Every structure is written in C-alpha cells, then in structure tokens.
Amino acid sequence: MSLSAHSPSPTSDTATEQPSSDGVTPGGVQSVDRAITVLEVLARTGGSTVTEVAAELGVHKSTASRLLGALESRGLVHHPSDGSPYQLGFGILRLAHAIPGRLSVVAEAHDEIRELARTHSETVNLAVLREGRAVNVDQEMGPSTVSTHDWIGSLTPLHATASGKVLLAGLPSDERAQLLRAHGLPALTARTITSRKQLERQLIDVVSRGYATVCEEFEIGLNSVAVPVRDHLGTVIASISVSGPAFRFTEQHMADLVEDLKKAGLRVSRRMGYAPLDASG
Numbered sequence: 001m002s003l004s005a006h007s008p009s010p011t012s013d014t015a016t017e018q019p020s021s022d023g024v025t026p027g028g029v030q031s032v033d034r035a036i037t038v039l040e041v042l043a044r045t046g047g048s049t050v051t052e053v054a055a056e057l058g059v060h061k062s063t064a065s066r067l068l069g070a071l072e073s074r075g076l077v078h079h080p081s082d083g084s085p086y087q088l089g090f091g092i093l094r095l096a097h098a099i100p101g102r103l104s105v106v107a108e109a110h111d112e113i114r115e116l117a118r119t120h121s122e123t124v125n126l127a128v129l130r131e132g133r134a135v136n137v138d139q140e141m142g143p144s145t146v147s148t149h150d151w152i153g154s155l156t157p158l159h160a161t162a163s164g165k166v167l168l169a170g171l172p173s174d175e176r177a178q179l180l181r182a183h184g185l186p187a188l189t190a191r192t193i194t195s196r197k198q199l200e201r202q203l204i205d206v207v208s209r210g211y212a213t214v215c216e217e218f219e220i221g222l223n224s225v226a227v228p229v230r231d232h233l234g235t236v237i238a239s240i241s242v243s244g245p246a247f248r249f250t251e252q253h254m255a256d257l258v259e260d261l262k263k264a265g266l267r268v269s270r271r272m273g274y275a276p277l278d279a280s281g
Contacts, residue, residue, distance in 0.1 A: 031067070034059070038067050039076065039088065040275060047085035105229060105238045106138050108271040112264040113240060117142040120257050122244040126229075127163040128237065129171075130155070132183045134164040137238075156218065159185050159199055160192050162226035163239040165212035169203040170228055170236025176203075192217045211258050213251070221246050225254040227265035232273025240265050 034057055041048055041056045048056070054064035068086050071077035075091030106126065113124040121142035127134040133155035158164030159180070168176055185194045193199045206212040211227045218224075224243035228236040242261060243249065266276070 034063075035067055035071060038064075038071060039092075042077065042086060042088045043275070044277065045085075047087045049085045053086070105268070105272060109229065109238070109240065109268045110138060112268050113138060114140045116140070116240070116242060116261065116264055119260065120242060122242050122249060125163065125241050125243070127156070127167070127226075127239050127241065129158075129167045132158070132179050134158055134161055134167055134239070136163075157183070157186070157188065160188050160214065160218040161241075162212045162214040162224040162243070163241045165203060165206055165214065166226045166228050166239040166241075167236060168199075169206040169212070188218055189216055189220050191215065210262055213254055215251065216246055223249045223251075223254065225258055225261060227258075227262050228269075229265055229272065230269040230274040232275070234274060237272065238268075240268070 037057055038053055041053060045052070050061055050065050050068060053068060054061045057064060057067075068077055068079070072079055072086075072089065075089045076095075078087050078089040080087070105128070109126050113126055117124040117140035123142065124140045125136045126138040127136045129135075134157075136152050136154050136156070139152050156164060158168045168179075171179070180196065180199075185196065185199065186192070187194050193202065202212075211225060213223070213225045215223045222243060223246045224241050226239045226241035229238040229240060231237045240261065242254075242257060244253075266274075269276075
C-alpha cells in the first residue's frame with residue numbers, strides 16, 4: 001500500500017521519531033533548543049511578531065506560533081491584548097529569582113584564571129572596580145612565575161593598568177569623566193599616560209579590540225594584558241589580566257595569548273548571564 005500524497009514526510013515537524021536510549025526524541029531536543037532561541041530573540045529585540053520569530057528560527061509560522069503559545073502558557077512569554085509583538089513574560093523573573101543573589105564572579109572565574117596561569121606560566125588576576133580603583137579579588141601564579149607578590153586586595157590606578165583600562169572603557173562616558181576628574185592621571189613611570197585625550201583614544205581601541213595592554217605604565221619592568229567580564233546586561237563588571245616581566249612578557253607574547261584570554265573572559269561572562277549577539281561574542 002502506497003503512502004498518501006498528504007502523509008507527513010520524515011523531516012516534517014509532525015514526523016514520528018523514535019526515542020534514543022535515554023528516552024528523549026531528537027525532535028524533543030530540537031523543540032527545547034527552539035524554545036530557548038525564542039526567549040533569546042525576544043530578549044534581544046524587546047518584542048517580535050510570529051513572522052519575525054519564524055524567520056529567526058528558520059521555521060514555518062505555525063511552528064513559531066506553537067512555540068510562543070507553549071511559552072506563553074508558562075508565563076515566560078507575554079502577548080499584549082492590543083496585538084503588539086510578543087515580549088518576555090514575568091515568568092522569567094520567577095526563574096531568575098532562583099539564582100543565588102550573591103552569584104560571585106570570583107567563584108565563576110577562578111577555574112579560568114587558574115587554567116590561564118597554568119597554560120601561559122604567568123600571573124593572572126581578576127579585578128573589579130571599587131572607589132575609583134581596580135581592586136584585585138583573585139590571583140593565580142603560573143609555574144614559572146618568579147615574583148611572589150600577592151596582588152589580592154591591592155588597589156591599582158585605572159589609567160595605568162590593563163585591568164583598569166578595561167574597567168574604564170566599560171563605563172558610561174559621563175561616569176568615566178567624573179571618575180578621572182576626581183582621581184587625575186598621575187605619572188607612575190615615564191610611560192604612564194597622563195593626557196586625557198590620549199587615554200580616551202586608547203579606551204576607544206580597548207572597546208573595539210576587546211582587550212587592553214600596558215607596557216611599564218604602572219611599574220617599570222611589568223607588562224600586562226586584560227579583557228572584560230560582563231554580566232547579563234552586557235555591563236563590564238570585572239577584568240581578567242595576565243601580567244609578567246617585560247623582558248619575557250613582550251608585546252608579541254601578549255598578542256599571542258590574547259585570544260585565549262578573550263575566550264576565557266567570554267566563558268566567565270556567559271556564566272554571569274551574558275549572551276553575546278553572535279558566536280564571536
């Protein structure tokens with residue numbers, strides 16, 4: 001007996017699929033993935049129609065409508081009665097509330113900075129912004145590190161350190177201006193940037209490149225490179241830096257490891273809830 005011309009094809013949304021050994025059908029996993037993608041789309045756009053969601057997912061409008069309906073039934077998606085685009089629902093807050101309020105960037109970053117120190121054999125620090133300074137809140141030393149200086153708790157100037165420049169670059173311009181007026185740009189070495197215009201140009205580069213470098217601006221003989229850590233809003237909340245003696249930790253050395261450092265920063269950011277708009281972060 002031949003199949004009817006109207007029978008669903010094996011690749012259609014309604015095709016029957018056999019469960020795997022763990023009892024989950026491939027289609028079930030796909031539906032979960034699509035539902036998560038819908039939430040990410042609505043978070044990014046602030047609101048989307050069924051047609052727009054379908055286009056983002058690459059599915060038929062009926063499939064997008066079913067996904068939105070299922071999410072709406074759980075309160076995760078809201079469809080205003082005036083016919084406006086679908087939006088995230090207050091059910092998202094219920095889920096978010098289950099996350100511990102004191103989610104710690106130190107805890108989330110520790111394994112990453114330890115692995116960076118092991119892999120690149122240099123000192124790795126995690127810093128946050130406190131009272132107009134970069135304060136180091138965690139540190140790991142590589143196996144070949146000669147210095148035993150403990151930077152944890154140390155307050156370092158924002159304008160003369162790689163971590164500080166990353167934190168500065170992440171601030172709104174008015175907040176940055178106020179902070180720099182309050183603390184100034186004191187010269188710590190002959191290479192310290194003391195010009196506001198020159199510093200601002202550097203910070204533009206930090207934003208575009210995704211990292212900052214410093215060569216003997218804070219301390220003679222010490223170079224460093226740093227990347228940002230972001231939270232769920234995309235706000236820079238911390239920086240991860242790798243530093244070492246200038247004779248060994250050269251500009252070329254920093255350039256060679258910066259991709260590893262950026263990937264580590266992105267992984268920590270994801271754990272803090274950050275969702276970049278594309279795969280490159």
